Amino acid sequence: MRSYNEYCAIAKSLDVVGDRWTLLIVRELVERGACRYTDLRSGLPGIASNLLAERLRELEQAGVIAREDAPPPIATALFRLTPRGEQLRPVLDGLTRWGVPLMIEQKPGDAVRSHWLAAALKLMLTDRQPDAPPVTIELQTGDQPIVVETQDGAIHTHHGPAESPDATLAGPPTPIMGLLLHLLQLADAEASGVRYQGDPTILDRIGASTTVMPSPS
Numbered sequence: 001m002r003s004y005n006e007y008c009a010i011a012k013s014l015d016v017v018g019d020r021w022t023l024l025i026v027r028e029l030v031e032r033g034a035c036r037y038t039d040l041r042s043g044l045p046g047i048a049s050n051l052l053a054e055r056l057r058e059l060e061q062a063g064v065i066a067r068e069d070a071p072p073p074i075a076t077a078l079f080r081l082t083p084r085g086e087q088l089r090p091v092l093d094g095l096t097r098w099g100v101p102l103m104i105e106q107k108p109g110d111a112v113r114s115h116w117l118a119a120a121l122k123l124m125l126t127d128r129q130p131d132a133p134p135v136t137i138e139l140q141t142g143d144q145p146i147v148v149e150t151q152d153g154a155i156h157t158h159h160g161p162a163e164s165p166d167a168t169l170a171g172p173p174t175p176i177m178g179l180l181l182h183l184l185q186l187a188d189a190e191a192s193g194v195r196y197q198g199d200p201t202i203l204d205r206i207g208a209s210t211t212v213m214p215s216p217s
Helices: 009-017 022-032 037-043 049-061 089-104 114-124 173-180 186-191
Strands: 065-069 077-081 125-127 136-140 146-151 154-159 167-170 195-198 206-208
Touching: 009 022, 022 037, 022 049, 022 065, 022 077, 022 089, 022 114, 037 049, 037 077, 049 065, 089 114, 089 173, 114 125, 114 146, 114 154, 114 173, 125 154, 167 173, 173 186, 186 195
Parallel strands: 136 167
Antiparallel strands: 065 077, 125 206, 136 146, 146 154, 167 195
16 A cells, blocks of 8 residues: 555545545445445456455555454355444545536446445435425336335435336436436436336426536536
């Protein structure tokens, strides 16, 4: 682990979590809880096995994660965040809010995992009619379905499928994200390959918690 050799809180933080892949490992543990090594590999497409092992060792030495032996039937090592590691949640939330406008484009080689999208939507969406009955939308995109539901005035997300959704969106992730964040109209999303089933007014029920402006190109 290389150091910036600066007596600065930001530099000291980056000495621990600034290397390539490190914060994405923390992301997986934040969103999925304790993970096996194979879980982390599946959630980090493109990382080399030896590099993942090295990053895990560094994070463990820094007190960000802890390794524990799980009992049968798992019977393998699990990695989890320590209380110190949990303090990185607001950092990841800030990066999510800052980075969502950059998701207006998806490069051909960009991998997609549904739990990445679910985490961004939970953070960015709000219920515009908190006193109305709850609604459930199933998103058929990424590697598995995502359920977006309103409950008690809050937005909740989890991996589906939903039992009886009020609406279903299926198609590429980019126009679906744009539609839910009200960067696209339904007709524009449908022109980009999105299929919608349900009452279109349901989409008016949810919206971005803050104004999302496309990132300048």
